[in-house]
Amino acid sequence: MIKNLRLWLPVTMLAALIASGCMLVSGQFIVPFKFIDVGADPVTVNSSTSLSGVAVDLNTVDVYADHKGDLKDVVDLALLGNLTNLDSGAGLTVEVWMVPTPGTMLTTDAAVRGATGAIKVWGPVTVAASGSKNIGWDESAALFTGRKQLIDEIKGDGRFDLYALGNNGYHFRITKGVLMAVISAGK
Amino acid sequence: MRRLIALTLVALCLSAGAAFARGVGIGAFAGMSVPVLQEDVDKGNMFGVRVPVNLVPLFTVEPYYASAALGEATESVGDIDYTREGFDEKAYGVNAMLTLGGPVTFYPYAGVGQTSLKRTGFDDSFTTFNFGLGLGISPAPKLSLHLRGELQTVVDGEASRKFGNVTVGASYALFSMP
Numbered sequence: 001m002i003k004n005l006r007l008w009l010p011v012t013m014l015a016a017l018i019a020s021g022c023m024l025v026s027g028q029f030i031v032p033f034k035f036i037d038v039g040a041d042p043v044t045v046n047s048s049t050s051l052s053g054v055a056v057d058l059n060t061v062d063v064y065a066d067h068k069g070d071l072k073d074v075v076d077l078a079l080l081g082n083l084t085n086l087d088s089g090a091g092l093t094v095e096v097w098m099v100p101t102p103g104t105m106l107t108t109d110a111a112v113r114g115a116t117g118a119i120k121v122w123g124p125v126t127v128a129a130s131g132s133k134n135i136g137w138d139e140s141a142a143l144f145t146g147r148k149q150l151i152d153e154i155k156g157d158g159r160f161d162l163y164a165l166g167n168n169g170y171h172f173r174i175t176k177g178v179l180m181a182v183i184s185a186g187k
Numbered sequence: 188m189r190r191l192i193a194l195t196l197v198a199l200c201l202s203a204g205a206a207f208a209r210g211v212g213i214g215a216f217a218g219m220s221v222p223v224l225q226e227d228v229d230k231g232n233m234f235g236v237r238v239p240v241n242l243v244p245l246f247t248v249e250p251y252y253a254s255a256a257l258g259e260a261t262e263s264v265g266d267i268d269y270t271r272e273g274f275d276e277k278a279y280g281v282n283a284m285l286t287l288g289g290p291v292t293f294y295p296y297a298g299v300g301q302t303s304l305k306r307t308g309f310d311d312s313f314t315t316f317n318f319g320l321g322l323g324i325s326p327a328p329k330l331s332l333h334l335r336g337e338l339q340t341v342v343d344g345e346a347s348r349k350f351g352n353v354t355v356g357a358s359y360a361l362f363s364m365p
Contacts, residue, residue, distance in 0.1 A: 026346045027224025032264045072346035076227055076309065080269055137262075137271045141308030178264050182227045184346035 026186020028075060031064045035081070035177035043164065043174040044086075048109035051163055055102055056179060058158035067185035068158065074151040076182035078140035079162075085127040087169030092131075094172060095123030098146065099161040100153050109170075112163045121146035121162075127172070137180065154181055210241035210363030216333065216356025220255045220276070223338075223349040228273050229258030235278075239358060241286065249282040251300070271306075278302040278315060278339075292323045302341045304348075313341045319352075329360040 033056055035041045040054040058064040064071075085092040099106065100117040112118055122143050127133045144150070153160045162179070166172055217234040235253030242248060257273035280300015286292065297318040304311060319337025326332065333356045341348040 025224075026349075028227050028346075028348065030226045030260075030262050032262060034264060036265070073344055075343070076271070078269075078271075078308075080264075137269045138307040141271070144308065176265065176267060178269070180262070180264075180269065184343065184348075186346050 026072070026184060029063050029067055029183055029185060031058060031061050031181040031183055033058055033061055033179040033181070035174075035179075041175060041177060043177060045164060045166060045170065045172055046086075048166075048170045049107065051107050051109065051112065051165075053099075053105045053112075053161050053163040054177065054179075055105065056158075056160050056162055057102075058154060058181070064158060064181075064183070067183060070185045070187050071155055071183050072186055073184040074154045074181055075184050076141060076180075077144050077147060077150060078137045078180040079122050079143075079177070080135055080137060080140055080180055081177035082132060082134050082175045083125065083127055084132040084173045084175070085129060085169075086171040086173055088130045090129055090168040092127045092129075092166055092168055092172055093124045094127070094164050094166045095120050095125075097121065097163045097165055098150055098153065099163065100149070102159045102161050105161065106163065109165055112165060117149075119146045119149050121150045140180075154183070209243065210239075210360055212239045212331075212358045212360045212363075213237075214239065214331075214333070214356050214358030216253075216335070216354040218335075218352060218354030218356075220257060220339075221351045221353075222257065223351055225348055226262070227260050227271055229260050231255055231257035231273055233276075233352065233354065237282075237356070237358065239284070241363065245285055245287065247284040247286045249284060249296070249298075251278075251280060251282060251298070253278045274304040274306050274309075276302060276304055280315060280317075282317070284321070286323075290325045294321045294323060295319070296321060296335075296337075302339075304341070311343075313343050313348075315342070316340045317352075329363075331358045331360075332356070333358065 035054050043052050098121045099115045106112050214237045220233045221230040222228050233255035237249050237251045239247050239249045255276040259273045260271045262269050282296045282298035284294050284296040286294045300315045302315040317337050317339040321335040324332045335354050337352045339350040
């Protein structure tokens with residue numbers, strides 16, 4: 001009995017060391033994709049037939065490019081920035097949709113919702129008439145609804161398109177937009 | 188459900204061990220938990236309780252419960268600072284320790300347990316491994332003071348979150364066989 005117990009400790013320690021050691025060089029890294037880097041700052045939408053999307057290519061972010069080969073998971077996601085309702089007559093509700101296959105940018109609400117693989121990934125968030133709202137990291141992280149699909153894209157080629165879809169007057173502006181992802185990477 | 192099963196196992200381990208234990212104590216500790224290579228969270232305070240059960244000479248098992256409030260992380264993008272709140276961490280499990288007697292002892296230990304990490308938009312539990320080294324000083328009968336340093340590995344799929352924990356604590360021997 002005593003021999004078994006004394007054997008158990010080094011075995012447990014070895015197992016813990018192996019479990020820890022195998023992932024010793026893993027870590028969590030922040031990947032900020034700034035909309036301004038693809039000329040999408042501000043993003044102004046004036047109607048449901050004149051959308052302006054954001055062509056995301058995470059490969060342009062050094063942190064992502066450095067860890068793409070050993071990327072294991074995406075552990076946190078947020079869309080940050082300032083959302084302004086340009087309609088003075090009605091409140092605005094905005095949600096963000098992802099089109100997984102980049103291509104010609106879509107310009108209508110119907111085309112985005114009908115695109116192959118398109119899915120709502122974030123929102124909704126509401127802004128009062130003529131109001132403005134800064135969307136912070138914590139609030140935004142809780143608004144992701146299509147995490148798996150977006151994570152799959154980030155773990156894939158890192159390229160996809162995002163579109164903000166609204167309602168009511170469909171007249172809003174997004175400034176200082178950022179897609180913030182936290183990736184787990186390790187060897 | 189997983190938490191209930193794990194707690195039951197810990198309780199069974201503790202009760203079974205206590206049934207033929209050479210000594211049982213109770214202790215509390217506090218210290219600092221420092222994330223290793225994690226850009227989305229910062230260091231924070233931790234505290235907890237331990238129940239060392241000395242089963243045979245040199246060998247002690249120690250169920251534990253720990254709680255940590257990890258700090259928020261800030262990332263500057265352009266000219267704006269964005270802040271992400273830290274995790275509220277709860278952990279429980281069992282350590283196995285190679286303990287020597289005497290007024291001053293060094294002891295290695297390893298353990299396995301469950302850790303839950305929670306913050307806005309995130310709430311999940313993970314298997315945890317930890318190992319470390321402790322220094323124990325016994326200034327009076329039944330009382331011992333402990334300084335520990337450990338690496339805590341929270342396994343999340345193919346990756347992991349790692350924390351370096353440094354704690355100080357005190358234990359009181361509820362009973363011990365000579």
